[in-house]
Amino acid sequence: MKQKKRATIYDIAKKLNIAASSVSRALNNIGNINEETRKLILSTATELKYKRNTLASNLRKGQSKTIGIVVPRINQNFFSNVIAGIEEASYQKGYNLVICQSNESHVKEIQCVNTLINQHVDCIVISVSAEGGDYSHLQNVIDSGIQLIQFDRVASELKTLKVLNDTEQVSMEAVSHMIEQGYKRIALLEGPQNLDIFIQRKAGYLNALKKNNMPIINELVVENAWTKELGATATRALLNLPNPPDAIFASTSDFSALGVLEVASAMGIKVPSELGICGYSNEAFTEITSPSITTIDQFSIYMGKSIADLYFREMDQEESSRTPITISIKPELIIRASTSRKTQSGK
Amino acid sequence: MKQKKRATIYDIAKKLNIAASSVSRALNNIGNINEETRKLILSTATELKYKRNTLASNLRKGQSKTIGIVVPRINQNFFSNVIAGIEEASYQKGYNLVICQSNESHVKEIQCVNTLINQHVDCIVISVSAEGGDYSHLQNVIDSGIQLIQFDRVASELKTLKVLNDTEQVSMEAVSHMIEQGYKRIALLEGPQNLDIFIQRKAGYLNALKKNNMPIINELVVENAWTKELGATATRALLNLPNPPDAIFASTSDFSALGVLEVASAMGIKVPSELGICGYSNEAFTEITSPSITTIDQFSIYMGKSIADLYFREMDQEESSRTPITISIKPELIIRASTSRKTQSGK
DNA sequence: TATTCAATTGCAATCGATTGCCTAAATTTA
DNA sequence: TAAATTTAGGCAATCGATTGCAATTGAATA
Numbered sequence: 001m002k003q004k005k006r007a008t009i010y011d012i013a014k015k016l017n018i019a020a021s022s023v024s025r026a027l028n029n030i031g032n033i034n035e036e037t038r039k040l041i042l043s044t045a046t047e048l049k050y051k052r053n054t055l056a057s058n059l060r061k062g063q064s065k066t067i068g069i070v071v072p073r074i075n076q077n078f079f080s081n082v083i084a085g086i087e088e089a090s091y092q093k094g095y096n097l098v099i100c101q102s103n104e105s106h107v108k109e110i111q112c113v114n115t116l117i118n119q120h121v122d123c124i125v126i127s128v129s130a131e132g133g134d135y136s137h138l139q140n141v142i143d144s145g146i147q148l149i150q151f152d153r154v155a156s157e158l159k160t161l162k163v164l165n166d167t168e169q170v171s172m173e174a175v176s177h178m179i180e181q182g183y184k185r186i187a188l189l190e191g192p193q194n195l196d197i198f199i200q201r202k203a204g205y206l207n208a209l210k211k212n213n214m215p216i217i218n219e220l221v222v223e224n225a226w227t228k229e230l231g232a233t234a235t236r237a238l239l240n241l242p243n244p245p246d247a248i249f250a251s252t253s254d255f256s257a258l259g260v261l262e263v264a265s266a267m268g269i270k271v272p273s274e275l276g277i278c279g280y281s282n283e284a285f286t287e288i289t290s291p292s293i294t295t296i297d298q299f300s301i302y303m304g305k306s307i308a309d310l311y312f313r314e315m316d317q318e319e320s321s322r323t324p325i326t327i328s329i330k331p332e333l334i335i336r337a338s339t340s341r342k343t344q345s346g347k
Numbered sequence: 348m349k350q351k352k353r354a355t356i357y358d359i360a361k362k363l364n365i366a367a368s369s370v371s372r373a374l375n376n377i378g379n380i381n382e383e384t385r386k387l388i389l390s391t392a393t394e395l396k397y398k399r400n401t402l403a404s405n406l407r408k409g410q411s412k413t414i415g416i417v418v419p420r421i422n423q424n425f426f427s428n429v430i431a432g433i434e435e436a437s438y439q440k441g442y443n444l445v446i447c448q449s450n451e452s453h454v455k456e457i458q459c460v461n462t463l464i465n466q467h468v469d470c471i472v473i474s475v476s477a478e479g480g481d482y483s484h485l486q487n488v489i490d491s492g493i494q495l496i497q498f499d500r501v502a503s504e505l506k507t508l509k510v511l512n513d514t515e516q517v518s519m520e521a522v523s524h525m526i527e528q529g530y531k532r533i534a535l536l537e538g539p540q541n542l543d544i545f546i547q548r549k550a551g552y553l554n555a556l557k558k559n560n561m562p563i564i565n566e567l568v569v570e571n572a573w574t575k576e577l578g579a580t581a582t583r584a585l586l587n588l589p590n591p592p593d594a595i596f597a598s599t600s601d602f603s604a605l606g607v608l609e610v611a612s613a614m615g616i617k618v619p620s621e622l623g624i625c626g627y628s629n630e631a632f633t634e635i636t637s638p639s640i641t642t643i644d645q646f647s648i649y650m651g652k653s654i655a656d657l658y659f660r661e662m663d664q665e666e667s668s669r670t671p672i673t674i675s676i677k678p679e680l681i682i683r684a685s686t687s688r689k690t691q692s693g694k
Numbered sequence: 695t696a697t698t699c700a701a702t703t704g705c706a707a708t709c710g711a712t713t714g715c716c717t718a719a720a721t722t723t724a
Numbered sequence: 725t726a727a728a729t730t731t732a733g734g735c736a737a738t739c740g741a742t743t744g745c746a747a748t749t750g751a752a753t754a
Contacts, residue, residue, distance in 0.1 A: 006491060008710055019734045024712055031713090032731050051491065054465045055411065056710035059402045059739050066445075074434060075427035075648075084422040087448055091455075096462060098413075099446050101434055108438075115443060118401045144353060144398065258635065285632035288605065301422075355740055366704045371742055378743090379701055403740035406709050698753070705746075712738080722729070 007048035015044055027052065058120070066096045067311065068116035070126040072104045072153075077283055078300050079127065082151065085304020086125065093312060095122075106131040113137045116146075123147040123311050128155055132194040147314060149307055152298075153195050159324040161314060163307050165298050167197050170331040171204025172211075174278050174296060175249055177333060179212050181342050183247035183276045186214075187238050189225035189260075191252040201251035201280070220245050226252045231259030239267060239275075247276030247339070254279035254286050257293050261338070277338040291337030298331045354395035362391055374399065405467070413443045414658065415463035417456060417473040419500075421448045424630055425647050426474065429498065432651020433472065440659060442469075453478040460484045463493075470494040470658050475502055479541040494661060496654055499645075500542050506671040508661065510654050512645050514544050517678040518551025519558075521625050521643060522596055524680060526559050528689050530594035530623045533561075534585050536572035536607075538599040548598035548627070567592050573599045578606030586614060586622075594623030594686070601626035601633050604640050608685070624685040638684030645678045 009023040016023075018037070025031040026041040044050075058064045067090055071079040087097055098121060100112035109129045116124050117140065124141050127150070135155040141148045142160065151163040178186055188205045191198030202221075209216055219241060225234040231250055238245055250257035257279030261271060269275050271291055279286055282297035306327055314325075356370040363370075365384070372378040373388040391397075405411045414437055418426040434444055445468060449456035456476045463471050464487065471488050474497070482502040488495045489507065498510040525533055535552045538545030549568075556563055566588060572581040578597055585592055597604035604626030608618060616622050618638055626633055629644035653674055661672075 009712095010710075020711080021713075021735080022733055024710095025733085028712085032733080034732060037732085049487075049490065051461075052465050053406070053467060053710050055402055055406045055467050056739090057712075059400070059406055059741095060710080060712045062739070064402065073431065075424070075431040077422070080422040080427040083446075084420065084448065087421060087446070088450075091447070096466065097446050099430075099434070099444055100438070101431065103435075114398070115401075118399050119443065120400060120402050140396075143396065284630075285635055288632055289635055290637050356742095357740075367741080368705080368743075369703055371740095372703090375742085379703085381702060384702085400740050403709090404742075406711095407740080407742045409709070696754085698751100700749100700751085702749080703747085705744105707744090708742080710739105714737090715735085717734080718732090720729100720731075722727100724725100724727075 006053070007045075007050040008053070009050075011048055012041060012044050012050060015048070016040060063122055064120045065094055066098055066119065066121045067308075068119065068121035068124045069097055069099045070102055070109060070112045070116070070124065071099075072102050072127065072129050074099060074101045078152075078281055078298060081300035082127075082304040082307070085301040085306075086308045087304070088301075089305045089308030090311075093308075095308075102129040104129045104131055106133040110137040113141060117141060117144050121146065122315075123149065125149045125151065125307055125311075127151050127153045128195075129153075130192050130195060132192070147311060149311060151303065151307055153197055156196050161310055161324060162326040163303060163310060164326060164328050165197075165303075165331045166328045167200040167331070168204040168207070170296050170333055171201045171249075171251060172208045173204075173333045174294070175205050175208035176212065177294075177335060178247050178249065178276050178278060178339055179208065179214065181247075181272075181276060181339055183339075184214075185217065185220060185243070185245045186247040186249060186276075187220040187222065187245035189222050189231060189234055189248065189250045189252050189256050191226060192224060198251070205249055205251065224252075225250070225256050225259075228255040228259040228262075231256030232263045233259075235260045235263040236267075239263070239269065246274065247278075249278045251280055254281045254283040254293065254295055257295065257338075258285070258289065261289060261293065272338050272341040276341065282334055286334075286336070289338075294336045294339040295334050296331050297334055299329055303329055353400070354392075354397040355400070356397070358395055359388060359391050359397060362395070363387060410469055411467045412441055413445055413466065413468045414655075415466065415468035415471045416444055416446045417449055417459045417463070417471065418446075419449050419451045419474065419476050421446060425499075425628055425645060428647035429474075429651040429654070432648040432653075433655045434651070435648075436652045436655030437658075440655075442655075449476040451476045451478055453480040457484045460488060464488060464491050468493065469662075470496065472496045472498065472654055472658075474498050474500045475542075476500075477539055477542060479539075494658060496658060498650065498654055500544055503543050508657055508671060509673040510650060510657060511673060511675050512544075512650075512678045513675045514547040514678070515551040515554070517643050517680055518548045518596075518598060519555045520551075520680045521641070522552050522555035523559065524641075524682060525594050525596065525623050525625060525686055526555065526561065528619075528623060528686055530686075531561070532564065532567060532590070532592045533594040533596060533623075534567040534569065534592035536569050536578060536581055536595065536597045536599050536603050538573060539571060545598070552596055552598065571599075572597070572603050572606075575602040575606040575609075578603030579610045580606075582607045582610040583614075586610070586616065593621065594625075596625045598627055601628045601630040601640065601642055604642065604685075605632070605636065608636060608640065619685050619688040623688065629681055633681075633683070636685075641683045641686040642681050643678050644681050646676055650676055 009020045012023045013020040026038045102109035149161040222234040225231045248260050279293050279295040282295045286293040286295045356367045359370045360367040373385045447459035496508040569581040572578045626640050626642040629642045633640040633642045
């Protein structure tokens, strides 16, 4: 489909028999322009249905007023919320969003980042894929003079702006809460340990055990129980141990926690009295399972806004005063029925 | 933050003492270029960390390889899935996505569309906001020679490409199914009637009643029960009628259906035996409520892919042979426990 | 040896908007 | 009235990549 010829500032200039530069000045409302000619130009512009060619403008100005975003999956609750938050904050500043998804593939992530560099976006916001690997493509972003902001899943070795959750702290709180509820053998479903967030979630778990003088039992720690299905499989194995756990912290996700709940129900194990369950992310469904699932809210929309704000704040800084800031957002432990066996307040 | 100077084709040309045009030809692998100089150019390009400036390229070529998307909310399941589908299909073709959300506001929708026109996107994909209003901004898109594709919520009077669900048909199926299950007084929670999709859902409901020779009872049709809260409120009113319904088709959304379910549970009304419930959208949670909720799957990811495919197919067409195609995707009625009181197969 | 042809590569215009510099007219001030 | 300012608006370069056309070169053909 071919674009029809669109009116340019030259068309307006020609029609009014003036210079294109005057048209530009009038449209941007800068420089000295006679008020009457300005109005004339403006009305001619609407008459010709003139639309500024942002491409040309950006090329000339050397900036694109565009923020590029790379996330593992656009349609995952957490990410789509972050994106919505970024959109809202940056729209007000006249910025646009170009969005890519890496599908958790390192290769696609690299391609996405390169496309965005080519697009001359002003800033790239990224949460790296689970696959992990070499992060030279991110170094590339920095070398290209593009602001890089990492969030949630970050390559910590890179000195960039970061927006994170205080994952370790809240994980510790979650496990401490379970201990307080009298659970003695708490299992952990852990995520891929090449991602910091999962390392931290585990650290929080270990810390909580240590602080409460509880032993670390290796057979209760299960790797990569990431999805509902994997969570279910892991749970089946755990509950069939000679000495099964009496609680499970599904640190990978709420989906995993859901898998735990379903298996427990199927096996006739009562939640929370015989098994405590805690998930991660505060997915909408955690509120409506029976029992409802204790989980952790990451304030995803707010996180998106923080990312955008951080960028705009940095942009105003002098080049010299720039330091790799890390913003930490404190997530909230949401205690629900699945871990409430002492205080029956949680319904 | 200022961008550092990036290498251009001129830098490469200067370094090798050749013309920029040759560099361009080499990088694009077009025209006749000596294989050796080509290799030399390519290696110099990597050496200088050359990245093509897509802005300049697009300006020159008069296309942007970008698809603009406007949806009411990025972080709504249905929309984020459609976007994910579009992304996947268009990424393969080397297209990028610029995404905006209208937040259901007509004014913001217009602004978004205008920004996208300025950006010279090749195609605009839109699902209009619930607020509705005048659609001249969409006509504008067409007049600018930009391909316009509407999906789901469309301004039907505009002759554009459209990708829709066969909403009326599936709604009829849903209500017919409820009738078959022996429900006699089926209520409808309807959405804003300025949007076609909601008109069609209602039409399906009415049709099903008519076909089965059942009376249309006005007091059982409730306007704008859109959210969980509104669904709950409506349900409370309905169930307190002297002659309450024995089933509710929450045609607005699954959230609304969830509101229905919660109120019914709170009032001690048994689902599905005393009250049947059917939602719309197949949100993840509908599967895990107790009882699970009968709903309608819209194949949102597939819809996204269809949109992208439609665009690429149209793009290859001759200008002349272009007609306003409408693609209709048949949604699927997913029968679950909340309406299954005859066949106990659905648990 | 002269002519033709194809392969390479250079030149310069172009896409549309912006902006530094400059001129001319209008206005103010001395 | 002359000089100094201010205001309005034109000229032309620029951003970086692409592409039609022309020029050069060497090889092939007559």
